[in-house]
Amino acid sequence: MAIQSVVLKTIYVGTFIHSVSLAELQVLKRSAVAVDESGKILLVEHPVEASMLEMWAKEAGTTIVEAGPGQFFFPGLIDTHIHASQYPNSGIFGKSTLLDWLNTYTFPSKLPSRNPAYYATRDVTSTNILATTCHTAGQRAFVGRCCMDCMAPDYYRDTDAATSLADTIKCAEFCAKLDPKGELVQSIITPRFAPSCSRELMRDLGDFMAQSGLLCQTHISENKGEIELVASLFPECKNYATVYDRAGLLSEKTVLAHAVHLTDDEIALVKMRGSKISHCPVSNAALTSGAAKVRRLLDEGIVVGLGTDVSGGYSPSVLEAARQATMTSRFVSLTEGEEAKLSVEEALYLATRGGAEVLGLQKTVGAFEVGMEWDALLVGCTFVPDEEECDEDEDLLQAKQAVGGGMTPVDLFGWENWEEMVAKWLYSGDDRNVLKVWVKGRKVHEKPA
Template identity: 50%
Template sequence: MSGKQRVFIGDFVHCKTLDTLEILEDTAIFVDEEGVIVAIERGCDLKKAEEISIPRLGWVKEDVMVRVARKGQFFFPGFVDTHIHAPQYPNVGIFGKSTLLDWLTTYTFPMESSLKDLARARSVYTRCIKRTLSHGTTTAAYYATIHVATTNLLSDLCLANGQRAFVGRCCLDSLSPDWYIDESPAQAIKDTRATIEHIANIDPSNKLITPILTPRFAPGCSTELMTQLGALHKETNLPFQTHISENKGELDLVKELFPNSPNYTSVYDSHGLLTPKTILAHAIHLDESEVDLIIKRQSKVSHCPCSNSSITSGTCKVRWLLEKGVEVGLGTDVSGGYSPSILEAARQASLVSRHIAMSGDDKAKLSIEEVLYLATRGGANVVGLEQKIGGFEVGMEWDAQLIGLGPNYWSEDEGNPECVKALEGVEESPVDMFGWENWEERIAKWVFNGDDRNTLAVWVKGRLVHEIRK
């Protein structure tokens, strides 16, 4: 995919476990032509890499691209957005005082319906992809619209821009305006198959783009449609994404529409839609039995704290889910969420957990290490790519971002506070550094103060897909 061997030299930070960050200082990571990490060497500078390590790998120095991180910079794994609606991108930050069901009618369905137009869709999707890449999102699980042509266009644009993506045509045959609805379950399945076939044509091995079955949510899908999607899920073994237990009004609606099901989770389970490849967004109002069923079926949860707060859906008890054994990742849920940044989702996940703690459950608080894990390895687990992305290990693919914290100052002599030099970072940074911060403090300041100005470069599968040019 990348077509050239690469060496990255400097400091590397990644999550080893849910609560452990590993710092690899003065390290070199070697990436082959396919974007796969083939070697990691600590205590390796540019000279050693060129004179010893590169020849030892059988590579020719002149054919290898080398990127050396400067003082104040570090490499971090790419973020994984486990839940994002690409056609809603123009509406980021627009939600008024609405809650879920009226928000769909007022803002969402009109915007999604308008993206039947190819030119309009190209403009929206291109900007969405480029914006998420600029925030370090190397993998995204996208909801598209009900339209085949523009869903296919989203797949094309993700591939062209080098973003790893799961792209799903949205299925919706109930409780939607007559100007934005699948005409029948049979047509919904036919159109879904068309998008699956398109992705098979443009990326046969799913190196970057993977189709994902996408019913909007149970109230928007008839029993017949969900049954047929369950059969398609079983036939293709493709991943599956939907919403669950986002809003209390939604729960009441599910009870009304599916009176024979004991709860929301069982609705999906009874249609064959609760499997190890299922991503359930929100999962705010689940009861104990529902979580037990999710664990039994090995389904996953996308936590969307920005959206949950923005449209007043509720607070998801992430610590409870994790302790029960549920795999959890982060989602921006654009445009229920106001930001396309997973870094913003991570800080909001931390803050929401503190609100839960203020209700008397102090252990609910999520640490910096934990929210960064959810943003990387946790997200990789949710989308089924835990063997490929989420960390820096031999055999994993180089999905990474270069973070710069500067230009501020570092001290040459800690005993002389007047002896300082400018950090070589970004020209403008929202993160102020003073030189005495340790790694834990640097990472914390990035999480709570950083934004896309700190994301200097982004790679997916070894390919440079975004860079701030000076």
């Protein structure tokens, strides 16, 4: 569908569910959220009086969007780690682990191509096409050219550190022209990971990060073989995190993907620098990398979000990452104790507010609060009618079935409370439950009727 180009003043009415803290989801029933022309939330009215709705409905230029029964508004889900160019390989990983998977599946797939490639490719043109594609689609995105000047095949390596930095600056300049205020699309500095970057390149990128104020994303401590490789390549550093720290790449603007095997010293260093972590449970299981101890990171006060890590992860769904985060935490609890388990509320916090904070967007998105922007989903589930209803009124039955936009994988039997409904959505839901999507107040997707 075409992206809605003009954002009218819109009042959203119905049930709103969002995180107010790591452990608490708030359910705002019979409420209203007013969004202005720029996509900003002006008002959250809870509960909303019928007289107020009538008054708003009469105001010229105001649109009212109502959620039906079994539907609720939820903040947009945030993916803090995805490789766009690897999408064609989703689901293809066999029994490989990180280092052989990179050589077999990943490097060959990142040859420069016309396919727009978040971690893009190392090619400037394809990285810029990805940025333009996100911007045109109305998507909020950080897009980074993947820097690597060593330990990659010749066909997929920057010539040297100077070229790598120069190409990174070209991509940053392109994004600054495309979206001067960085309202939707921004550039992000992206050293692939320590083994494929020279000391010189990492230092140059660290300097560029300090000068530009851009975010930086990279991988850390994903797999034991990778950690041994880093130790052999950087014998002067006492651990993996120190390699980045020496280059000036660890700051509060750094997003570190995986962090499965961080040592106590590394956790202390990451915490001290204020760097953030993107937890990628699907990828970590698929590539047998390990199970990140998310509770430990959260207890230390480190900010954690979720990443799909396509195509180390097989699914581009952040809902899948959230549900797998709860599963991974259950395996962790077998050795670390019950408190390691993540709840439904916590997984959804990581998918929204956690992800927003990882990307420095905590004042902009992740919840329904005045001053934030309207990045939201309309979620719908399917009602299963009882027999009596079928006999009584066929029209009513059809109307109810249609409420969720047709059949969805989440069946409601009418007895569920909101907490149970959200749990059903997390564990059984998919894109069939996403009826509409808005970014910065613009509708960017609507499920076909």
